[in-house]
Amino acid sequence: MRTTRSTTRTRKSPVTTLLTALAAFLGLVVLGGLGPTPALAQSPGTLATGLHISDGRLLEGNGNDFVMRGVNHAHTWYPGETQSLSDIKALGSNTVRVVLSDGHRWTENSAADVANVVTQCKANRLICVLEVHDTTGYGEEAAAGTLDHAADYWIGLKDVLAGEENYVIINIGNEPWGNTNPAGWTEPTTAAVKKLRSAGFEHTIMVDAPNWGQDWQGVMRANAQSVYDADPTGNLIFSIHMYSVYDTAQEITDYLNAFVNAGLPILIGEFGGPADQWGDPDEDTMMAAAEQLDLGYLAWSWSGNTDPILDLAIDFDPSRLSSWGQRIFHGVNGIGQTSKEATVFGGGTPDTQAPTTPGTPTASAVAATSVTLGWTAATDNTGVTGYDIVRVSGGSETTVAASPTNTVTVTGLTADTAYTFAVYARDAAGNRSARSATVNVTTDEDGGTPGGGCSVGYRVANEWPGGFQGELTIRNTGTSTISGWTLGFAFANGQTISNMWGGTPTQNGGTVSVAPASYTSTIPAGGSVTVGFTAAKGATNTAPTAFTLSGNTCATA
Numbered sequence: 060m061r062t063t064r065s066t067t068r069t070r071k072s073p074v075t076t077l078l079t080a081l082a083a084f085l086g087l088v089v090l091g092g093l094g095p096t097p098a099l100a101q102s103p104g105t106l107a108t109g110l111h112i113s114d115g116r117l118l119e120g121n122g123n124d125f126v127m128r129g130v131n132h133a134h135t136w137y138p139g140e141t142q143s144l145s146d147i148k149a150l151g152s153n154t155v156r157v158v159l160s161d162g163h164r165w166t167e168n169s170a171a172d173v174a175n176v177v178t179q180c181k182a183n184r185l186i187c188v189l190e191v192h193d194t195t196g197y198g199e200e201a202a203a204g205t206l207d208h209a210a211d212y213w214i215g216l217k218d219v220l221a222g223e224e225n226y227v228i229i230n231i232g233n234e235p236w237g238n239t240n241p242a243g244w245t246e247p248t249t250a251a252v253k254k255l256r257s258a259g260f261e262h263t264i265m266v267d268a269p270n271w272g273q274d275w276q277g278v279m280r281a282n283a284q285s286v287y288d289a290d291p292t293g294n295l296i297f298s299i300h301m302y303s304v305y306d307t308a309q310e311i312t313d314y315l316n317a318f319v320n321a322g323l324p325i326l327i328g329e330f331g332g333p334a335d336q337w338g339d340p341d342e343d344t345m346m347a348a349a350e351q352l353d354l355g356y357l358a359w360s361w362s363g364n365t366d367p368i369l370d371l372a373i374d375f376d377p378s379r380l381s382s383w384g385q386r387i388f389h390g391v392n393g394i395g396q397t398s399k400e401a402t403v404f405g406g407g408t409p410d411t412q413a414p415t416t417p418g419t420p421t422a423s424a425v426a427a428t429s430v431t432l433g434w435t436a437a438t439d440n441t442g443v444t445g446y447d448i449v450r451v452s453g454g455s456e457t458t459v460a461a462s463p464t465n466t467v468t469v470t471g472l473t474a475d476t477a478y479t480f481a482v483y484a485r486d487a488a489g490n491r492s493a494r495s496a497t498v499n500v501t502t503d504e505d506g507g508t509p510g511g512g513c514s515v516g517y518r519v520a521n522e523w524p525g526g527f528q529g530e531l532t533i534r535n536t537g538t539s540t541i542s543g544w545t546l547g548f549a550f551a552n553g554q555t556i557s558n559m560w561g562g563t564p565t566q567n568g569g570t571v572s573v574a575p576a577s578y579t580s581t582i583p584a585g586g587s588v589t590v591g592f593t594a595a596k597g598a599t600n601t602a603p604t605a606f607t608l609s610g611n612t613c614a615t616a
Contacts, residue, residue, distance in 0.1 A: 109224030109403075110186070110263045111294045115322040117263065117355070119403055120225050127186065127326055127355025128398035129154030130371060130387065133363045134176060135168055135192060137375070141179055143361055146377040148183040151394045151444060151463065153401060155180060156188040156230065156328065156357045161212035163193040163204030174219045181226050184404040188265060188328075188357070189220075190230035196271055199237025206232045206251040214258045221259075225403045228263045229255070230328070234300060236269030238276075244269035245282045249289040256291055263294045265328065272300030272329060280314065283323050298328030300359075301345050303338030305330075311344045319352055326355035333368040333383055334558035336526055336593050346392040358387045358394075367520055367530065368560070368591045382561040382589050385578045395445045395461040399489035405441070414439035414484035417446065417465065419496040427474035427503045428543035429581055436465040437484035437492055444486055451479040451497055470542070471577030475504045512536040515546070515606035516616035526557075526595050531573075533608065534587040534616065541582040541608070546573040546590070548603040554596045561590035 109120045119125050129152035132143055136158070147155050157176055159168045168176075173189065180187035191212060193204040209232040213220070220227055231251050236244040248266050255264060266286065268274035279286075279297060287295050297318065305311050318325040327349055332342030349356045362375040371384035380388065388394050402410070418435025425431075437443050445463045449456040459480075460469050472478065478500045484492040516532040535541045546562070550569040562573040579588040606613045 109226070109261075110228060111292075112263065112296060112324050113293075115319070115324050116353075117296060117324060117326075119401060121402060123402045124353070125153075125186070125401055126353050126397075126399065127154040127188075127357060128152060128394045129156065129185070130358045130394075131156045131158065131329060131360040133158045133360055135160040135165055137363050138168075138172065140363070140375050141175075143372075143375055144176075144179050144183045144185060146372070146375075147361060148185055150377060150388045151398045152185065153398045154186040154188060154355070154357060156190060158192045158233070159189055161191045161193050161204060161209050163208055164202050165193065167212075170216055170219050173216055177219070177223055177227060181404075184400055186228065186401050187223075187226055188228045188230050190233050190265075190267075192233045194232030194235040196237040197235055198241075198243060199239040199271075203235075203237075204232075206235050206247045207254070209235075210251040210254045213255060213260070217258060217260070220262065224262050228265055228296075229260065230265040230267065230298065231255070232267065234267050234269075234272035238270055241269035241274075241276050241278045244278055245286060249286050252286065252290050252295060261292070261294075263296060264290065265296050265298050265326075267298045267328060268300065270304075272298075273302060273304040274299055274314075275304045280317055283318065284321065287323055296324040296326060298326055300329040301327055301340060302329075302331045303335060303340050305345065306338045306341055308341055308344040308348075311341060312348050315348055315352060315354060319354075326357070328357055329359040330356060331359055331369050331383075332386060333560040333591055334593060335366075335368070335528065336523070339558055339560075342386065343391075346390075350392045350397055358383075368528070373589075379587075382576070382579050382591075389461050389463075390578055391458055391461075393461060395463060396447055396458065396485075397489075398444075410441055410486065410490060412440045412486075413490040414443050414486055414492040416493045417482045417484050417495045420448075420480055420482055420498040422480075422498055422500045424468070424540060424542070425500060425503060426542045428472045429468055429470045430472065430478075430480075430500050430502065431466065431468045431540075432480060432482070432498070433466040434482050434495060439484070439486045439490075441486055443484050445484075447483040447485065447491070449481050449483065449494070451481050456481070456494075468540070468542070468581045470575075470580035472502050474502055477501045513541070513608045513611065513613040514616045515548075515608070515613045517548075517602050517606075519600065519602070520591070522596075522600065526593060527554075527600060528591065528593050531590045531592075532587055532616065533582060533590070533613075535582040535584055536614070538584050540584060543580055544575055544582070544609050547571070547607040547610075548605065550603060551601045552597060552599040554594050554600065556592050556594045559590065559592040561588065564592065 117125050134157045191209040197203040268279040362370050362372045364370050373379040414437040417437045420432040420434040423431045448460040450459050460467050479497050481497045482495040514534045518530050519527050520530050521528040556564045561579045562575050565572045
């Protein structure tokens with residue numbers, strides 16, 4: 060069973076960097092020729108019965124703009140976890156990308172199973188992106204299948220998928236080419252698109268990039284126009300997967316803007332945020348750029364990864380979001396803030412009524428780096444789905460948190476500092492209320508020590524010659540919230556941390572001190588946060604045996 064995404068995050072070497080720069084230049088040359096005549100979608104005609112492309116945008120059948128905000132779900136390896144679709148929706152997603160198998164590498168998902176997935180997506184008011192995973196890394200991964208075989212699988216499902224054009228997007232094959240001769244991606248991608256259209260498919264089709272989805276050599280970028288032109292309906296959207304190849308803001312914005320400026324539809328079909336031995340993806344820019352450009356994004360992945368740092372929910376439990384999950388669902392530009400439900404689930408008529416104004420926030424649990432805010436809930440004609448919390452400074456405001464309920468703990472604040480906060484309510488259609496009245500808060504001079512007890516679990520998640528990936532789970536075993544903590548421990552064998560997610564390390568010899576990230580700063584009573592890292596090591600890699608939290612000794616889990 061292959062659920063790890065390690066193969067998608069290609070290591071950058073000096074040669075890779077040179078090739079990337081050259082490919083980017085060539086891509087700009089090719090796409091630059093499109094500048095004077097932006098690529099407009101061909102007239103959908105009679106085939107635009109549901110989701111379709113127009114002027115480079117994904118639209119619903121009624122012409123409403125639809126921006127995907129959701130996650131990937133590994134259904135083919137965990138077919139019993141269908142409750143996940145409801146859980147994913149409850150956290151605000153409007154789309155789910157569902158992993159399927161055409162039988163080449165894993166057990167084929169039957170027509171009945173796929174029909175059930177579509178039914179459950181619709182019952183949970185989710186747009187369903189269906190993808191065949193067997194094609195992953197073709198040309199480099201010996202076990203991978205072809206796009207032609209995947210196209211035949213879709214044709215075998217035509218009776219199941221016909222009539223679902225309002226709800227289903229067909230992603231022909233996941234990451235359908237590796238790093239070996241990625242230029243070979245263009246012809247079979249074009250052929251697969253034509254094969255599905257010849258078979259009568261009217262759905263929007265999604266195509267993934269080569270280079271394990273990351274297109275670091277610019278092949279999809281350079282050939283996107285020709286592939287797009289091969290679809291007689293114009294209902295084609297490109298999918299880039301962004302992992303550690305995309306570790307700078309410039310790389311991310313350059314790639315996405317190349318498609319937008321050419322009028323070619325694109326979304327981030329997979330992305331990760333936690334750092335690994337290949338680098339540290341810039342997920343903040345990915346999400347911010349997607350929001351600025353109104354492009355979709357689908358985070359990898361709900362649960363069940365063999366690479367646990369990419370689990371959004373631990374063990375498929377929506378109440379146990381990882382730090383990565385908290386970032387995706389509740390962080391700035393996250394799903395909670397930006398997702399809008401497809402209007403097809405509301406009868407096709409867009410909801411334009413904004414929620415009522417929330418009550419004036421009140422502050423409690425004021426600490427040096429955090430504060431808890433509560434307010435009277437807003438109401439709405441279809442239901443309030445969440446709240447945006449903003450910091451107000453003069454005539455400007457900055458979003459600092461999002462919450463699905465009428466309470467939130469704002470973290471990452473500065474000690475002994477005055478802040479002004481206010482709240483907006485939003486509904487599933489993305490309508491936003493008027494801003495609430497403001498509350499003024501001054502943080503404490505120091506954070507004190509955590510209340511109650513604590514325990515720390517340490518494990519090595521992955522190991523290779525000269526390095527390893529570790530994970531620290533900090534659990535609040537007390538009865539009050541922990542805010543603004545500092546974790547202390549020591550390595551015994553000269554291990555040195557190189558990258559960390561969920562916290563910021565300071566290391567002096569073997570002694571390590573970890574300060575929390577904004578999204579791990581608060582640990583509710585009975586709750587936990589996870590901090591991951593990669594580190595260098597020698598021949599011996601003994602685990603730390605003692606931990607402190609803000610000076611207090613913690614139990615070892």
